[in-house]
Amino acid sequence: MYNLPGFEPRLVDKAYLENLGVTVEPSEETLKALESGSDVFRRRYAEGLLIPRQRYGLAELDPAAVTPEIHNYTGRCPALTWEINPVRGCTVGCQYCLVSDGVHEQELLAYENYHLYVRRLLDEQNGPGSPNERHYYYFSPKTEAFQEATLYTGIAHRILREFIDHFRRCPESRARLFIASKAGARHLECKDGGESILDLFARMKDRMQFNTSVSIMPDAFRDILEPYAAPLDERLAAVKLCREAGIPANSALVQPIITPWLTPEHTGSFFDALHGAGIINYKPEFLTACVENLAMLGQYLGWFDKDLERKLYDDYLMPSNEAHRKQRGRIAPDKEKSRGYLKSMMEYTGKLGMSVSICYWVRKQLGISEDIIPLINSNGFQCLGYQSKLFADV
Ligand code: SF4
Numbered sequence: 001m002y003n004l005p006g007f008e009p010r011l012v013d014k015a016y017l018e019n020l021g022v023t024v025e026p027s028e029e030t031l032k033a034l035e036s037g038s039d040v041f042r043r044r045y046a047e048g049l050l051i052p053r054q055r056y057g058l059a060e061l062d063p064a065a066v067t068p069e070i071h072n073y074t075g076r077c078p079a080l081t082w083e084i085n086p087v088r089g090c091t092v093g094c095q096y097c098l099v100s101d102g103v104h105e106q107e108l109l110a111y112e113n114y115h116l117y118v119r120r121l122l123d124e125q126n127g128p129g130s131p132n133e134r135h136y137y138y139f140s141p142k143t144e145a146f147q148e149a150t151l152y153t154g155i156a157h158r159i160l161r162e163f164i165d166h167f168r169r170c171p172e173s174r175a176r177l178f179i180a181s182k183a184g185a186r187h188l189e190c191k192d193g194g195e196s197i198l199d200l201f202a203r204m205k206d207r208m209q210f211n212t213s214v215s216i217m218p219d220a221f222r223d224i225l226e227p228y229a230a231p232l233d234e235r236l237a238a239v240k241l242c243r244e245a246g247i248p249a250n251s252a253l254v255q256p257i258i259t260p261w262l263t264p265e266h267t268g269s270f271f272d273a274l275h276g277a278g279i280i281n282y283k284p285e286f287l288t289a290c291v292e293n294l295a296m297l298g299q300y301l302g303w304f305d306k307d308l309e310r311k312l313y314d315d316y317l318m319p320s321n322e323a324h325r326k327q328r329g330r331i332a333p334d335k336e337k338s339r340g341y342l343k344s345m346m347e348y349t350g351k352l353g354m355s356v357s358i359c360y361w362v363r364k365q366l367g368i369s370e371d372i373i374p375l376i377n378s379n380g381f382q383c384l385g386y387q388s389k390l391f392a393d394v
Contacts, residue, residue, distance in 0.1 A: 001050055001095075001224050007303050009042040011035060012295040017317075020302075020310045024318040030291055034317075037292025041299070049105050051093040051227050056108035056149040063116040068124075071138045077360060079386050080135055081178065082121060085142040086114035086155050092144045092182060093227045095297060096256055099142045101328065102293045110149040115158035122166045126175040134391050136178040137163070138384075144229075146183035146190070146197060157192035160200040167204055176390045177208035180253050184230025185237035201247045206393075209248040211385045212239050212279075216254065216270040217261045224300050236277040243278050250278050251357070251385035255285035259315045259333050260301060260308040262341050267348055275352045281381040283357045284345060286338055288330035291317075326361060339366050346372075357381040 001007070010016060012034045017026070026034070044050045071081040089100070089108035096102055111117075118137075126132050139145045139159065150156035163177050181187075188197045201208060212235045215222075219231060230238070242249035252274055274282065289297060294316060302309030315333040324332045332338065346356055355377040358368060376382045380389040 004303050009045045009299060011038045012298065017313060020306060022310050022313045024314050026317040027319045027322060030317055030322065033291035034295045037295030040292060041296040052089065052091050052104040052108060054091060056110050058112050059109050060113045061111045061117060063120050066117045068121055071141050077383065079383060081138045082135055083141050084118060084137055084139040084159060086111050086159060087143040087149050090143040091147045091149055092229045095225050096287060096289055096293060101290050102296065108149060110153055110155055112153060112155060114155055115162045118159050118162045122162065122175055126173040127170055132174050134174045136176050136386055139177060139179045145179055145181045146187040151187060151190040154192040156197060157195065157200060164200065164203045167207055174391065174394050178386055179208065180211045180213050182213050182226065182229040182235060183238055184234030185241050187230065188238050188241055198241055198245060201242065202245050205247045207390065209387050209390060210242045211251050211253055213253040213255065215257055216266050217258055221304060236273060239277045239279065248387060251281040251381055252279045253385060254282045256287035257284055258287050259341055260311040267345060271349050271352060275354060281355045281357060281379050281385060283385045284342060285359060285362065286333050288326045288332045290329055291331060324365065335366055355379045355381060357383055357385050359383060
């Protein structure tokens with residue numbers, strides 16, 4: 001984003017929106033947020049702080065002192081899922097980051113002994129003498145599971161070995177590993193102690209799933225939005241590697257969906273590629289972002305096509321949509337438009353025989369009935385794309 005010919009961050013204010021031909025009239029509060037977001041964007045652009053420094057510190061944590069986190073942003077999640085987050089921050093640098101609202105100024109810290117906390121959590125929840133309820137363990141909602149900081153240090157490998165050892169010690173365990181990742185094939189082939197991530201997956205393939213996380217946009221835009229993430233074709237190559245090894249990897253998190261890119265061409269080629277890689281289910285999620293972050297994301301879109309930027313603001317900034325917010329005030333696109341976009345997406349993917357699972361918050365906000373998207377769909381997926389059949393034997 002620093003070398004886009006002719007690109008210079010601008011002040012997104014009332015005059016800017018009018019010049020762009022935006023038809024909605026944002027409230028004063030929203031305009032203020034756009035202006036302060038523009039100022040922050042310009043400062044970070046000038047100071048080179050838009051993407052994370054590709055370095056990280058190493059630390060040790062006290063496994064007994066960690067407070068386990070349940071993955072439940074909306075208070076409505078149907079599955080009790082424990083979070084696994086071995087790095088504070090993330091080297092991937094997504095400009096819309098769902099965790100940091102696109103902020104990547106903090107120093108990254110990787111916890112070398114994080115696996116000891118995972119061991120404690122597994123023992124407490126699903127070990128001998130524990131309640132042993134059905135639990136997903138989500139690796140990783142707050143950072144990328146397979147990034148330099150977790151791969152080159154062996155942190156990711158040690159975490160996976162903890163699960164393998166747990167399942168060996170506790171064959172009756174009702175723990176299941178849910179991985180959502182932007183990793184490519186080369187990340188899964190990264191070795192530690194002679195074992196690759198894929199090798200470790202294969203040793204617990206009936207108790208885990210690998211869900212690629214990717215969205216509908218041109219590669220050039222993805223390179224700006226997710227600067228250090230694997231390209232689409234590499235992520236799908238990772239899916240194929242898993243499937244060839246018999247590891248469940250046939251559901252994708254399709255997020256964040258940037259509504260102006262939802263043209264028939266982009267939607268069609270994207271889902272054809274997923275379908276071609278063996279993906280049979282997807283969890284669609286529209287971009288949610290604080291208004292400050294929208295002032296930056298919109299301008300990136302505008303570099304490609306000013307009309308796309310106008311469309312983005314027209315989908316988000318109307319006063320009637322101001323209360324349509326997920327965690328931390330992240331605004332979602334207009335509900336009526338969202339229903340329309342989802343309907344046309346499902347019409348296309350329905351022809352490919354793909355099923356859809358949806359976040360419970362989105363379901364409630366958009367009033368999507370279980371007739372349209374069942375809580376657990378025909379392929380056994382629910383919510384984020386949790387595969388309920390992973391518990392078939394317990
Ligand atoms: S991979 Fe996830 S945690 Fe990392 S920057 Fe992107 S959205 Fe944030």
